[in-house]
Amino acid sequence: MMVSSSRKITPIFGAELDKLVTLPLIWRTFVATFIVNLALTAAFTSANLQGAIGTQSILATGLASMGYLQAGFIILGILATCSEYTGGQIRTTLTTIPWRGLQLSTKHLALAVVTIPMALILTGSGILYAFIMMRDTAAEMEIDTMIKTLLGATGYLTLTTLLSAAIGALFKRTTPALVVLLGYYFIVSPLAREYLPNIQYYFPDTAGSYMYMPLSSGEISSLSPLQGTGIILAWTLFFITAAIVCYRKRDA
Amino acid sequence: MLTINNVVKHRGNQKILSGVSFSARPGRVTGFLGPNGAGKSSTLRILLGLDRATSGSALIDGVPFAELKNPLATVGAALDGFGAHRMRTGRAHLRWIARAAGLPRSRVEEVLEIVGLTNAAGKRVGTYSLGMGRRLGMAAALLGDPEILVLDEPVNGLDPEGIRWIRTFLRERAASGKTILLSSHLMGELAETVDDVVIIHHGKVVADGTLEEVTGTHSSLEEAFFALTTEHAGAVV
Numbered sequence: 237m238m239v240s241s242s243r244k245i246t247p248i249f250g251a252e253l254d255k256l257v258t259l260p261l262i263w264r265t266f267v268a269t270f271i272v273n274l275a276l277t278a279a280f281t282s283a284n285l286q287g288a289i290g291t292q293s294i295l296a297t298g299l300a301s302m303g304y305l306q307a308g309f310i311i312l313g314i315l316a317t318c319s320e321y322t323g324g325q326i327r328t329t330l331t332t333i334p335w336r337g338l339q340l341s342t343k344h345l346a347l348a349v350v351t352i353p354m355a356l357i358l359t360g361s362g363i364l365y366a367f368i369m370m371r372d373t374a375a376e377m378e379i380d381t382m383i384k385t386l387l388g389a390t391g392y393l394t395l396t397t398l399l400s401a402a403i404g405a406l407f408k409r410t411t412p413a414l415v416v417l418l419g420y421y422f423i424v425s426p427l428a429r430e431y432l433p434n435i436q437y438y439f440p441d442t443a444g445s446y447m448y449m450p451l452s453s454g455e456i457s458s459l460s461p462l463q464g465t466g467i468i469l470a471w472t473l474f475f476i477t478a479a480i481v482c483y484r485k486r487d488a
Numbered sequence: 489m490l491t492i493n494n495v496v497k498h499r500g501n502q503k504i505l506s507g508v509s510f511s512a513r514p515g516r517v518t519g520f521l522g523p524n525g526a527g528k529s530s531t532l533r534i535l536l537g538l539d540r541a542t543s544g545s546a547l548i549d550g551v552p553f554a555e556l557k558n559p560l561a562t563v564g565a566a567l568d569g570f571g572a573h574r575m576r577t578g579r580a581h582l583r584w585i586a587r588a589a590g591l592p593r594s595r596v597e598e599v600l601e602i603v604g605l606t607n608a609a610g611k612r613v614g615t616y617s618l619g620m621g622r623r624l625g626m627a628a629a630l631l632g633d634p635e636i637l638v639l640d641e642p643v644n645g646l647d648p649e650g651i652r653w654i655r656t657f658l659r660e661r662a663a664s665g666k667t668i669l670l671s672s673h674l675m676g677e678l679a680e681t682v683d684d685v686v687i688i689h690h691g692k693v694v695a696d697g698t699l700e701e702v703t704g705t706h707s708s709l710e711e712a713f714f715a716l717t718t719e720h721a722g723a724v725v
Contacts, residue, residue: 248588250588251584251585251588258583259576323572324568325572327565327571328571328572330537331537331553331563332560332585334553488533488538
């Protein structure tokens with residue numbers, strides 16, 4: 237490479253950020269996820285309102301829809317990379333930024349920057365809603381626990397988005413990437429939890445859930461939040477590396 | 489200077505290009521002709537680093553595309569299709585390209601003006617006609633004011649006014665010393681625009697020379713093209 241990568245990163249990062257924020261599908265996905273998440277949180281809050289006490293109950297209720305909420309972030313990740321293959325944009329991208337490894341890694345970085353505030357808003361709004369609705373029945377809110385849970389949930393959704401983007405880059409097409417990822421998260425993983433209990437903690441979604449899952453008092457967790465973060469981070473880096481290797485080798 | 493040197497491309501068991509060699513020189517418009525499926529687009533894609541050659545080299549000023557220090561200021565490329573996401577506006581499309589190359593936003597407005605797309609720049613690319621899409625592709629190619637233009641079927645979908653504009657524009661750029669390589673299937677149009685001609689057929693170059701040399705004793709470039717691309721036609725001109 238003739239020019240140092242560090243000098244190239246800033247304009248490439250800016251361009252990748254521009255691509256994401258000017259794509260209406262990204263915002264539509266965010267708004268749709270926000271609305272669905274709030275509706276689900278309202279339903280879970282209503283169901284849990286009777287007999288719920290303490291910070292853990294508020295957090296558990298506020299994040300009860302995480303399983304469904306992650307679908308929106310999976311779609312977000314896939315759209316970020318597969319949109320390159322709509323309208324032949326990939327040709328423009330690669331004739332403007334021909335350094336493929338740098339371009340795809342910078343795209344993931346820009347995606348993380350867009351995803352983090354989105355994830356914070358979505359998880360925060362869920363917890364806030366549950367707090368407002370349950371404050372009369374719940375004990376005093378523990379701010380430390382709430383912040384840790386909020387950051388953990390944001391981190392989990394961000395890593396899930398990046399992993400989905402890498403899968404999208406491998407498939408190049410939205411539909412197969414969506415089928416594989418939603419099939420894994422909503423069919424394969426729940427079944428595996430049932431039938432393969434010994435290895436379930438190594439799956440990205442199960443391990444990642446320990447980043448934010450509030451523990452009931454006395455519950456012994458199988459993974460610490462740090463271990464959960466390490467496992468999902470390893471999966472994410474593995475798929476990003478695989479996507480970059482394929483991207484560099486194959487024809488556009 | 490563009491140099492294609494003995495490029496071979498296999499896709500699966502199929503041989504797409506069989507030792508394609510030619511060059512496009514500064515100050516000249518080089519026309520790249522061939523029937524559908526002859527290997528024109530494959531050659532251009534390899535030149536632009538989009539596809540890998542099985543063997544051989546495609547160089548821009550002596551280096552592969554991916555090793556150019558500033559690709560957009562060196563080569564402007566417009567390939568088939570719009571090259572833009574359908575849901576993004578034309579202006580937003582050009583702005584991310586400009587940002588990647590470190591160009592100011594004012595340059596986007598300049599190229600929109602050059603290609604006559606200013607009024608439609610705020611519309612989504614999906615609403616563009618074929619001709620507008622070609623203009624957007626040209627605008628993207630011109631953003632970096634490059635020394636070299638590589639254009640795949642640039643007049644496809646353009647109205648007569650657009651065709652005249654692009655012919656004049658390309659001639660002026662060549663006159664100022666820039667290198668232009670364009671593929672086209674419109675023989676009459678090409679004959680009025682190009683200085684040099686390369687004809688490719690079944691992945692092999694069957695003619696390479698000045699317009700006069702390739703036309704030879706035939707009455708027109710079109711006649712020469714059909715004579716050269718008919719099965720079992722003669723050797724390279």
